[in-house]
Amino acid sequence: MSSTPFADELLATVQASPAAVGAHDKDSWVGLFATYGQVNDPVGSRPHIGEAAISKFYDTFIAPNTIVFEVENDVVAGMSVLRDLTIHTTMSTGVTMRIPMHLRYDVVEDGPASSLKIDRLFAYWELRAMISQLLGAGSDGLLASAKLGPQLLKNQGLNGVLGFMRGLKGVHDAGKQRVQELAAALGARDIPTVTTLLSPEASLSLDGVSEASLAEFVSGASSLGVDKLLAAGSSVSATVCLGDRRGVGLFEFSDNSAAPGTLASVRLYF
Numbered sequence: 001m002s003s004t005p006f007a008d009e010l011l012a013t014v015q016a017s018p019a020a021v022g023a024h025d026k027d028s029w030v031g032l033f034a035t036y037g038q039v040n041d042p043v044g045s046r047p048h049i050g051e052a053a054i055s056k057f058y059d060t061f062i063a064p065n066t067i068v069f070e071v072e073n074d075v076v077a078g079m080s081v082l083r084d085l086t087i088h089t090t091m092s093t094g095v096t097m098r099i100p101m102h103l104r105y106d107v108v109e110d111g112p113a114s115s116l117k118i119d120r121l122f123a124y125w126e127l128r129a130m131i132s133q134l135l136g137a138g139s140d141g142l143l144a145s146a147k148l149g150p151q152l153l154k155n156q157g158l159n160g161v162l163g164f165m166r167g168l169k170g171v172h173d174a175g176k177q178r179v180q181e182l183a184a185a186l187g188a189r190d191i192p193t194v195t196t197l198l199s200p201e202a203s204l205s206l207d208g209v210s211e212a213s214l215a216e217f218v219s220g221a222s223s224l225g226v227d228k229l230l231a232a233g234s235s236v237s238a239t240v241c242l243g244d245r246r247g248v249g250l251f252e253f254s255d256n257s258a259a260p261g262t263l264a265s266v267r268l269y270f
Helices: 005-022 025-032 051-062 127-135 137-167 172-187 190-197 212-221
Strands: 033-040 066-077 080-090 097-109 113-124 198-205 223-231 237-244 245-253 262-268
Touching: 005 025, 005 080, 005 113, 005 245, 025 051, 033 097, 051 097, 051 137, 066 172, 066 245, 080 223, 080 245, 097 127, 097 223, 097 237, 113 223, 127 137, 137 262, 172 190, 172 223, 172 237, 190 198, 198 212, 198 223, 198 245
Parallel strands: 033 113, 198 262
Antiparallel strands: 066 080, 080 097, 097 113, 223 237, 237 245, 245 262
8 A cells, every 4th residue: 555645645535434334423424425426335236426315325224234344455546545345234133244345435636625535436245145144144134134125215215226236237256257267367478368358448457547558467467366256246356466465456347248258447456
């Protein structure tokens, strides 16, 4: 992680989010976002855009629960902060969900005072796995599921419920397998295989900020290790390592029907 003062300010802005969540301070949490900020949680579901929508998101998913952030690693890259963590969510019935996650916060200077605000929050976690965990938690889990449905409908409306359930769609295990194949091909410096896994205009980055050519990327990521792969929507996030450096990788799949199953973007953050 960068040690520059500005990086510290970005990290402090992001750290204010779990602090407000833990304190159940709705005004402070909603106030962390820029004027047209958005929450993508989970990635693949319909985003919540603007103060009113973010406020309803808080009412639905944060207010009824006790949420603890177990952060393992932070990375600051440009104006983004990436967090590798596990969230422990205790619901009103007492059941606690353990949710592996990667978070990406894009931060901007916003308002008359150019204060640092969260422009976009992307939460990479697996909705299907969470539902399975909840349903497998016995009577408390079933009761929590029964409560969650009406909460969603009350705060989000039918369209909001359908938008949330979009998080069930995505690349799933096939996407994670593709990412593992890419890491293996990079390790073998197998450029033909790497090329087949990427869409023709794929965006590549070794630091999450600057673009890299295919040759630069293959050379720089030849020892790439991937772990904790999470499929969310058309993306896979992963805990990544290069040598003794640990970071977060974001792998975005193409929505171009001419290049099905290929990666449109691979960005590594260290």
